[in-house]
């Protein structure tokens with residue numbers, strides 16, 4: 001199984017490293033074929049790690065994970081190429097945050113009434129988009145067991161098989177029981193949680209925390 005990890009930031013580095021540790025091939029994609037961060041990842045992670053442009057990575061992969069700057073996600077996926085995404089599971093971990101006025105960020109105005117995940121699905125109707133992992137920081141995405149308990153992680157998407165395969169991957173990351181919220185419109189809930197998430201960093205004493213449904 002080959003994964004394209006579209007993004008060279010902390011999320012891309014963390015997810016790609018975890019995939020390699022699990023024994024999967026991980027191709028880190030970026031705008032440039034000679035991206036320094038992607039090259040560093042390949043040097044550090046070894047044989048199962050490679051790098052390429054967004055398009056090269058998406059073309060080779062069985063499953064694509066997009067972890068680009070939120071405001072650039074649609075541009076990055078356009079560069080990846082609709083033909084390279086068609087039919088594939090497209091796991092979207094991005095958040096539509098606007099840092100133009102500093103910290104804390106707000107939601108990008110384009111997504112206050114909907115979600116970036118829906119825009120991704122609309123732009124790539126043949127891709128099978130699953131929104132997940134955007135509600136925790138990168139370290140927790142791949143190692144929820146480092147918390148006192150994992151808490152809950154959520155999936156949203158229109159394709160039942162894509163969600164089932166994503167849930168299987170999440171379990172390999174250490175999430176015991178991912179919560180299926182429903183179709184892709186339910187990503188509004190997890191994306192719109194981010195303004196609270198950034199404010200929980202204070203009382204939580206940092207970014208290593210999660211939330212849990214209790215009844």
Ligand SMILES: NC(=O)c1ccc[n+]([C@@H]2O[C@H](COP(=O)([O-])OP(=O)(O)OC[C@H]3O[C@@H](n4cnc5c(N)ncnc54)[C@H](OP(=O)(O)O)[C@@H]3O)[C@@H](O)[C@H]2O)c1
Nearest residue numbers: 007008009010011030031067068069070072094095137138
């Ligand atoms: N940081 C976390 O713990 C965390 C947790 C949950 C969700 N997220 C979300 O995950 C995503 C990634 O976050 P991050 O901090 O790892 O990285 P980031 O700095 O937000 O994004 C870096 C990536 O975005 C790409 N990019 C930037 N501008 C672009 C443009 N104009 N066109 C195409 N691509 C562009 C970069 O491409 P190049 O490689 O070519 O430079 C790079 O690969 C974000 O959407 C963030 O909200 C982050």
